[in-house]
Structures are given as structure tokens and as C-alpha cells.
Amino acid sequence: MEPSLPFYILATLSVFSALMVVLSRKPVHSVLYLIFCFFTIGCHYLLLNAQFLFAVHIIVYTGAIMVLFLFSIMFINMNKESEPHKNTLIKIAAGVLAGLLFLVLLEATKGAETLGPPSPNESYSTVANLGKVLYGQYLLPFEIISIMLLSAMVGAVMLGKKSVD
Amino acid sequence: MNNILHVVPLSYYVALSSLLFTIGVMGVLFRRNAIIIFMCIELMLNAVNLLLTAFSAQHGDASGQVMVFFIMAVAAAEVAVGLAILVMIYNNIRTVDINELNKLKW
Structure with a gap:
């Protein structure tokens, strides 16, 4: 088997499901395609030898964030094609703009192939080493993130509860 | 376990991330439903995460993965607050x- 085959399969699946997120009419279908897209991106993390990130990605994105999306869609009860079609001019303009952006990004990131072969160091992505980096070099951002999560939680609860008049 | 970058060039991952990011931008540009726009923003964040992981594997440096970890935390906070705002908007004017x-x- 070609050793690069998993990359091509996963890349095709992620691009296809990302397109379906944008193009499908019903919001619930978009959410389900987005879950699939996140799963394929998680498999890319596995291919890139980042097992810890794979676990965190599956738990946080597919486990928490997408469930939140599903909950709010069912709460709002939008599972109908309520969205009237924009006129085709705007769609074509959006497609052309996105295509141009893709070309600009490709052109701007040219030269990645001159970086040479990947580093032979394979022990950097073990959970032990990641923990050392996270709790050593990045200790202050880590603590700030915890405060940010706490304030986001308080904010979400404050926004979500019924206002007392 | 060897990572895939020994058989797939890094520029392929750059192209894949650019493509996913572009699809997210396209969704933000032409969808009208605010929740779908949120999902497209998540898609863009994930494209960047994938690129950071690829470069982390290229350089054998764990900092990129730590940065992905932080981006995930920020994305979770953003989604929680954003969806709360959207639900409140829906409760007030019955549309998103x-x-x-x-x-x-x-």
C-alpha cells in the first residue's frame, strides 16, 4: 500500500465534508457534516503523530462544542429550510472571492517545500513532553486561559438565563 | 511511530489547510444563518490548528501543539458565549x- 494513501483519503473526506457544511440547506445536516469534518481533522493529527491533540480534539470539539451547536439548533428549532435563497450574484461573488483568497494563500505560503526533511526528533509529542512544555514555558498563558474559561462560563450563564424584570 | 511528513510534503498540508480555511471564508460570505456562520468560523480555526500541528511535526517542536491547545480553549469559550448570545437574540426577535x-x- 502506498504509505501516503491515508493522507489523500482523509484530505478528500475533510474537504468534501467542509464543503457540505457550507452547502447543505438544513442546519442539522451542517452540524453533522461538521462533526465528520472535525473527526477527519483529528485523524490528521494522528497521522502527524500528535496523539494527545487527537484525544483533546475529539473530546472538546466533537464532544463538547458540536453538542452545544446541536443543542442550540434544537432549542431554536430551525430544522426547516427557513433560509431563503440569496440571489445567485452574491453566491458567485462569494465563490470568486473565496477562490481568489485560496490562490493568494497558496502563493503566500509557497516555499514550504524548501524547509527540507522533517525533524528526526520524534519524542517531542509524547504526553510527558507536552506536559513539561505546557506547565513550564507556557505556564502563565495556561493560567490565563483558565480565568478566561471561567469568565466565559459566567458570561454564558448570565446571558442564557431569563432576565428578571 | 514515524509521522506522515516523511512521505507527504509539508506543502500538501499547507494547501489542505488553505483550502479548508477558504471554504470557511466562503461560508461566512454567503450563508445568512448566524449559527452556520459560527460553524464556518470553527472550520477556519481548525484549519489553522491543522497547519500549526503540521509545522510542529516538521520542526519537532512541541510549542505548536501547545498553541493548538490554547486555540481550542479559546474556541470553546467563544462558542459558549456566542451561542448564548444567539439564543437570546432568537428569544427576543425570533430569528437568527x-x-x-x-x-x-x-
């Missing part, structure tokens, strides 16, 4: 169509 949400436009 961004063409109706134009009170701050002019």
Missing part, C-alpha cells in the same frame, strides 16, 4: 437571519 440583525449597521 443576519439580514434581520442590521440594527448596528448604520
